[in-house]
Amino acid sequence: MARLKRIAAGAFAAVMAAGLTACGSGSTGAAATDASGNVTPTTSKAITGKELSVMVSEMPSDTDALGNALSTWASESGNTIKYIVVSNDDMLTKFPAMAKNKDLPDLISTTGLHQLYPEEFVKPETFIDLSQFNDAALRSVGKAYASDEITGLPDQYTVTCMYYNADAFEAAGLSVPTADDPWTWDELYENAKTLQEKGGVKYGFAADVSRARYDILMYANGGSITEKNGDTIKVAVNSPQNVETLEKFVQANNEVMPKAIWAGGTTDNPVEYFKNGDVGILLSGSWNYNTFTTDITKFNFSVMTSPKGKVSQAAIVGGGALAVPKNGKQPQLAEQFLQWLYTKDHYSAFLQLDKGPSVMKNVSYDPGNEKATADYAVIQNEVNYVTDAFLADEAAGWRQYKDNEYRDALKQAVAGEVTAQQALDGFASELAESSKWAKAY
């Protein structure tokens, strides 16, 4: 009932927003793409001499893609930027309070607020042409959890990525898997042992403590969090194939992974382990590539295709979006920046700093050197392994009911507090109770 109320409130807000937009100052409106791929919004004159307040998770550095874009836009348009720095975790708690107090910024760089609270944000289709965006990016990063509405524009698009220590591979005599001939997950675990024995690394394999990493194992083995039959969604996280996947992951933690990371007894970051040369293969996000090129100096690293599970290879896409709070003081100013950013030239410049996959159809990243070009091709290819099961789970919006609890259940299994079956059964019950979906298993 509460959910219905929320959806109704969202729909009402959307209608009101559309009405207000139509009756507003006329600074926003429908948008169209010209022959060269540039979007020309049908807007009135540009706003100038104003301050755009932007909420970000960390203060952008000089080389930050978004920070650079904002600075360039500000100097070109005669506006200024004011940053409000709130960590991603804190945003989740502070945003409701800011919304309640009508103290919202003009623009938010977020990983999920627009998906959790769609009714609070301006619908981007009212001021920009959405057809120029990559569909998977829009659906996974820009779409609200509980509806098909696009409420944010993806800017930083990331995909799960397998980094490897090339020197350790050479020392261990391992050849790198290719897209045509990928490893299986079992082979990865075996080769991780070889890396530990002969490659000079302490741990063969490590993965970020995030369900967005672990879940590629699940999807590769044909599992999913939910199952949809017609309009009915069921909780399927404790399916037999998911239990088996978790059991193997627990075993891998005992044999080839830094167990403390996933057992949850440390604040250590496996990315640092990899950068220090202590890990052979790292499952992390493609966004790390940029940092690795400058931080890793002790050894050569590269990226490889993801392993195949029982069913397929799998990848998870995610990232950040730029969203315009409806009740911010100057939504039109934020819209003006976004219309500027998502033009071919400006987004190309953004990508050159972001070094990630492109969210726009007609723009691609040019790494500028042979090695990075080859790595980037692997990363871009990983996007093709996004499974239907992942997109269905995203569409189901299970994360609005439970999120961290899933990761905590996985941690408990790795720590040995509960079995894989108990961990997933427990989470399935929690999710079923919160979502009111029935359990499939």
Next chain:
Amino acid sequence: MKKRRKANTAFRHTGAFWLFVLPSLGLFALFFLLPLVLSIWFSFTDFDGWKKMNFIGLQNYAKILTDSSFYLSLGRTFIYTIVNLPFKVAIPLLLAALVTSKKLKGNTAVRTMIYIPVLFSSLVAGITINWMFSQEYGLVNFLLEKMGMTPLEWSLNPTLATVVISIASNWVSAGYYMLLYVGGINNISKELYEAASIDGSGKAHTFFHITVPLLLPTTFIVLLLSTVNLLKEYALIQGITLGGPGTSTTYIVQYIFSQGFDQYKYGYASAAGVLVSIVFIIIAAIQFKMTKGGGEV
């Protein structure tokens, strides 16, 4: 006339009293009473921190009382508190005895060094301790390895993880409690020590039979404050273990925080907070009763 003047004086006295008390009372009401009342009210609702707030009666309480995670985290908190309490009293007491000893050189410097961690934020202290006891790149394991010993699994073994948190907790609080004891020791009459010395009492005998008994009121305060602080340990754990490995260092405040701020179940978290507060008040009352408020025991 005399009667009227007396009444005026009394009124001025009362007025002055309220004038002095009002700022504190206002702050106390704003930051303690109001949140307390709100929290109790939220505990009877399904408040999600923003839009939803329906009255649901005792549902939250009924649910908590059947939640095994609640009992497990509460049980862990009690064990952690009971195990640490003796150290919270003994270490500051010994340090106080040390820094009040006339034989100690650089007395002020030692006191300052012991007190400095009290000034750290708990989170900073946690991160510092984490740097020392990190399983992979920590100073302690590095030294153990250098000495040819096997590095310890600080982050994987629940007992070792708890030991690390305990060390951190004692490190950041010892200085404060030490100062309380220093004040207590300085208030003990020197004549008692002289009499004991004349009677041939040794140092250890004097300490256990004069100093310790006369410090009982201070010990009561230290016990009470330590108990409350141990029961609500939070920031240190966030900086060191994040409640792991698994959930082995997830104590009751982590549980409440997670329910409220991770899962947006503010109503449920408030109910858990109210229940836990009642338990804590009972514990404090028992301590108060047993030690007769720190008076004669």
